[in-house]
Amino acid sequence: MKSSFAFAKVLRDPVGAISLMYILLISTVAIFAGFIAPDNTPNANQMHLSIHSKPPGHKSLLLLVPVKNGSIIEEVPITRYTWENEQLIYQAESVGIGYDQSISRANFPADLSRADIEKIFLVERTFLWGTDKFGRDLLSRMLFGSRISLAIGFIAVLISLLVGVFLGGVAGFVGGRTDKIILWFINVIWSIPSLLMVIAITLALGKGFWQVFIAVGLTMWVEVARLVRGQVISIKEQSFVQATKVLGYSDVRIFGKHIFPMLIPSLIVISTANFASAILIESGLSFLGIGAQPPMPSWGGMIKDHFRYMLMGKAYLALIPGAAIMSLVLAFMSLGNSLRDALDIKN
Numbered sequence: 001m002k003s004s005f006a007f008a009k010v011l012r013d014p015v016g017a018i019s020l021m022y023i024l025l026i027s028t029v030a031i032f033a034g035f036i037a038p039d040n041t042p043n044a045n046q047m048h049l050s051i052h053s054k055p056p057g058h059k060s061l062l063l064l065v066p067v068k069n070g071s072i073i074e075e076v077p078i079t080r081y082t083w084e085n086e087q088l089i090y091q092a093e094s095v096g097i098g099y100d101q102s103i104s105r106a107n108f109p110a111d112l113s114r115a116d117i118e119k120i121f122l123v124e125r126t127f128l129w130g131t132d133k134f135g136r137d138l139l140s141r142m143l144f145g146s147r148i149s150l151a152i153g154f155i156a157v158l159i160s161l162l163v164g165v166f167l168g169g170v171a172g173f174v175g176g177r178t179d180k181i182i183l184w185f186i187n188v189i190w191s192i193p194s195l196l197m198v199i200a201i202t203l204a205l206g207k208g209f210w211q212v213f214i215a216v217g218l219t220m221w222v223e224v225a226r227l228v229r230g231q232v233i234s235i236k237e238q239s240f241v242q243a244t245k246v247l248g249y250s251d252v253r254i255f256g257k258h259i260f261p262m263l264i265p266s267l268i269v270i271s272t273a274n275f276a277s278a279i280l281i282e283s284g285l286s287f288l289g290i291g292a293q294p295p296m297p298s299w300g301g302m303i304k305d306h307f308r309y310m311l312m313g314k315a316y317l318a319l320i321p322g323a324a325i326m327s328l329v330l331a332f333m334s335l336g337n338s339l340r341d342a343l344d345i346k347n
Contacts, residue, residue, distance in 0.1 A: 009338075010335075013341070015334050015337075015338060016339070018331075018334075019332070023332065026150065026331075030143075030146040030151075036143065037144060038125065038140050039140035043296050044137060044140035044144045045136060046137070047136055048062075048131065048135035049135045050092060050094050051093060051135050052131055052134060052135040053131060054135075056128060056138075056316065058131065059126045061122065063076045066108060079091050079092075083114060108121065127139070130317070132302070132306065132317060133305060138320065141297040145297040145302065145321065146328075148209075148296070149282065152278050152279065152282040153276075153278040153279050153332075155217060156213060156278035156281075157217075157271050157275050157278065159213075160217055160221040160274055163225070165224060165225075165228050165267070168225035168232065169232055169255060169259075171183060171186075171229045171232075172231070172232030183229070186225050194219050194281065195284060197215075197219045198212075198219050199288070201214070201218060202215045202291075209296065216285075220274050220278065223274065231262070232263070235263075241254060269339050269340045270336075273333065279329055282300060283298070283299055286299070286301040287303055288304075300321075302317075302321040
């Protein structure tokens with residue numbers, strides 16, 4: 001009942017409700033990116049170098065170059081085309097002087113007429129958000145990049161909860177020398193800058209998708225452990241916990257059924273903050289070149305590829321992924337604040 005009441009309070013808070021809806025929207029986009037992205041190739045990596053860095057709304061006529069069995073192997077931006085005998089003559093779009101090229105009628109399915117070929121293999125595509133420096137559809141890359149940000153947040157938070165709740169719970173519940181040893185270890189990890197530790201772990205594990213997830217998760221458990229330790233020390237002295245000890249319940253049952261449920265509201269709040277932190281850390285790693293590796297799209301990597309374009313009149317190439325990172329982090333932080341107020345027993 002308490003959780004449903006808190007959820008209702010979040011929905012009544014305009015900032016919290018908008019933040020929650022925005023996060024759900026981005027999550028839906030990430031899940032169905034392969035279906036809604038204009039470029040649904042793996043990692044939205046279809047390159048058109050001749051139309052690189054085009055502004056939002058750019059339109060290009062694309063020739064889908066097939067092999068004899070009719071499967072598409074390449075998309076070629078062209079400026080014009082014509083038929084000469086059994087040859088399709090076209091001029092590829094180029095930054096310099098274009099020149100005519102040809103493709104044989106035999107490369108297309110034999111049962112198709114010229115009109116059918118033009119309808120199927122010549123398509124006009126609008127790049128709503130323009131193209132990046134490699135001529136890839138920026139909108140598609142942004143949609144696929146949302147998967148990285150949400151996945152890194154989810155997995156990093158999950159790892160931090162598993163490690164933090166275990167170590168913090170053991171330290172607070174057992175106490176004594178065990179508490180001192182774990183607290184010393186927590187303080188040592190706490191004293192190391194998070195980004196520096198993530199870089200060190202990433203270099204040790206190697207560059208890659210899962211390595212970043214593990215590295216970020218292994219640096220975010222400290223805050224969870226400190227929070228859990230402090231609350232467990234406070235809760236275990238309350239009368240209802242002392243009563244369970246008198247009744248002879250095991251420590252595992254006492255912690256799992258009587259202490260842990262009281263930690264959930266605080267864990268929910270800190271998880272939203274850690275989610276936002278994980279997104280920022282991953283973006284920073286990708287900007288440094290040790291996060292998600294090309295051709296996998298990452299918002300931080302997109303900023304790295306295009307931040308120099310801010311001085312070339314095409315600042316949107318870096319500002320769009322930057323705005324996406326900022327808005328998603330802001331949504332999680334705002335949702336965390338709303339949850340904190342909703343779960344506060346004083347309100």
